[in-house]
Amino acid sequence: MLSTSLERTRAMVECAQGLGVPRGSAMFKHALDAVSFISEDKIAAKVDYLKKTFRWSDAEVGMALSRSPMMLRRSKDALRSKSEFLISEVGLEPEYIAHRPAMLNYSLDGRLRPRYYVVKFLKANGLLDRDRDYYATFTLVEKVFVRRYVCPYKEAAPQLAEDYDAARSGELPANFKFT
Structure with a gap:
């Protein structure tokens, strides 16, 4: 971030806040990292993918991203396979996963x-x-x-x-x- 322009840094801060991560929270630096160098179009596409793949509402996606913003950096294949496993095989409800998105960071x-x-x-x-x-x-x-x-x-x-x-x-x- 030190080498990025002030304009780009401001855009990253706005984007991180737009994901529902408050500036003062411990997750804010992770949100900045997650949105750095990803276009807003790609972030919007990933949010749509999360909604579709995990059967989440807008509110659930917002909650999940505010707790685990690095999900934006996960590949679609990794997210899809975890969704299939957690929902279809384990039988977890989409809402349960949205409240505990950290489990999506595990192998x-x-x-x-x-x-x-x-x-x-x-x-x-x-x-x-x-x-x-x-x-x-x-x-x-x-x-x-x-x-x-x-x-x-x-x-x-x-x-x-x-x-x-x-x-x-x-x-x-x-x-x-x-x-």
């Missing part, structure tokens, strides 16, 4: 899908005592996730750690194939 194959499979496996085998919030599951740091969802079940499901590692490397272990 689909390295984090979201493997963790979903672990929780689904544990539920299917009666090993979880209650339903878990997927957002909370997805956002845990790796060490904590393994400590809470893999290690306690070493005796009941000895293959779980190995299956989880395989899923993180792109394989779909037989234990994670649900009908």
Whole structure:
């Protein structure tokens, strides 16, 4: 930003604010980064794509972008595949995702899908005592996730750690194939 013109910097600030990110918020610098060097037409096209792909209203897109403006930098393919997974496979409501857009920053194959499979496996085998919030599951740091969802079940499901590692490397272990 230091090398951009004052006019361009002002346009970036207006654009970031137009996304619903207030100047004083912690997300404002991320919003500036997200809109820097992207034309307003491309931003509008990405907003339309988000609405269509995630089935979001204008308000939901605004909320999601104000919480995770770097979504504007994600590829359409990455957003589409995460939308298909989270809505169609996991069964999350579009509104739920709009309120928690940070999960769209995580790797689909390295984090979201493997963790979903672990929780689904544990539920299917009666090993979880209650339903878990997927957002909370997805956002845990790796060490904590393994400590809470893999290690306690070493005796009941000895293959779980190995299956989880395989899923993180792109394989779909037989234990994670649900009908």
